[in-house]
Amino acid sequence: MPDKETDVEALIEARWSAVMARDHLADGRFVYAVRTTGIFCRPGCPSRRPARRNVCFFETAQAALAAGFRSCLRCRPLDALENPVDDSVARACRLIEASEAPPSLDELAAAVGLSPGYLHRRFKAGMGMTPKAYGAALKIRRLASALSSGVKVSDAIYAAGYAASSRAYEAAAGGLGMAPSVYRRGGEGESIRYAVAACSLGWLAVAATGRGVVAIELSDDADALREALGRRFPKARLVEASTALARWLDAVVAHIEAPGALLDLPLDVRGTAFQLRVWRELQAIPAGTTISYATLARRLGRPKAVRAVAGACAANPLAVVIPCHRVVAADGKLRGYRWGLTRKARLLAREAGEDETDEEEDDLVQILRLPAPPRP
Template identity: 35%
Template sequence: MTDPIYPNDDARWAAARAKDRAAEGVFYMGVHTTGVYCLASCGGRPLRKNVRFYATREDARAAGLRACLRCKPDINRETLRWGTVETTLGLALVARSDAGLRLVTLGDDVETLKADLEKRFKHARIVPDADGLAADLKAMVDLVDRPDHRPSLPIDDQGTELQKAVWAALREIPAGETVSYGDIARAIGRPSAFRAVAQACGANPLAVITPCHRVVRSDGGLSGYRWGVERKRALLAREAA
């Protein structure tokens, strides 16, 4: 079993102790005292002397081990690559699946943004790849400075049919204009669903790309914004300039 990042058992054990989400699916950890095999990120704390490493789930099962009920290593996991970049409104985190952008968030601290990413996607392999996402990260820097610009970025937002309808409607709002939750509800043919629309706006996974900052209260006042009302105010001011 060879891997350039986890080339030996010492490296694999270090990854297991760190609960490294990037190691999920690269190798499996067998705990022979309990008879289970786990992901490197499993919350269990076995002793090193009781652990063996396996390249595949099949190898672990062939050794007589069963899947851990805590970390569920038998579940197929997608890979999300992620990176962060400094913008004029703080840090932006970008996470991408093979199909496109899955998450874009704003914040002030890398560890907090990463923890949010891992919490949202509990069953994904989370791999840092700022170099591979360089074009996406640069696009986010440009978009924060020019939220009226529409970069050609593939999107892979996942949600309910109502959420996806709301997010699509948000992307149709022209820069420099604002709408209410009721306006969006009517635009998607659900005029009485303004509360559900508000919840969908709050669940928006793609900050700035899906411009939920363009939604305001019916009286024109700023409503909430997951990434901070000051950021919302700044984005709207830039679009109005």
């Protein structure tokens, strides 16, 4: 039985892993403060990560304020007071985080004083996933953290709480997007094929591993697309393979030009548990319709997680295929599209069946710096 000191160390390690992963699922359950700046933040804050030696943790934003720290102006941790996660669910989360092996639902329920079925429903409503799924996501995060620190793969697997290496490799395929040994090397040795083509929205790049499409990018410059892929996969071997990816590339271009075209592509999507839930929900939005970030958050069972939902949309690795362009502000205005609002407007107009005037075409051509199409 681990002693209290070990439990505290495990809890701190889990919280530091959440900060390193910018995990929005942890927002509202604790805050971290940076001694050198005097500022405290949410775990999912997009700011530059601090040195661990300068970080301390607080259960609440009020506690950080009482200790003399100031609220971050980027992530606004005081807004976490609106977090819908109740005390019982928060305590269950802390128990899962501090345990080497995830507690059973019965054990969690007994610890927080609720029936198993009631805790299960409250946990899913507050966290957007079941206690079992939350524990699995934590194990993947611990595995990623251990592998990133450079320890042996076998040591990282057992430190993360996996009883067998086969279980870790099975989980890593979906959670890390690659085998643990490849992840430890920062993707080194993994081969990623890519192809670039022109379309009416500028230049398009499709990149894929042996498992499926891992990135779809849009730009007004072909070289910029290649540079972007290099930054995303710094240690992987990038191979331009236009012929091998021709069918997938043509399918994406056809979908851009005529949104009704069927997209049947194998995907190799990599992200946090929360990001994956957001991206799956985005794929359920029909073409020709839009929803707000707030509506999307409600559909996920996290009505207060609007900023986290927006962050997951911004991190979308697959333009068009994961249609984050169909999410708009509450007032209907177009905001926050990583590939440019002009492209977002064009995609939505096409999906709605709206005609594009010659004047609009000229404006877009100028923005994308492409040669104007010939007039009939």
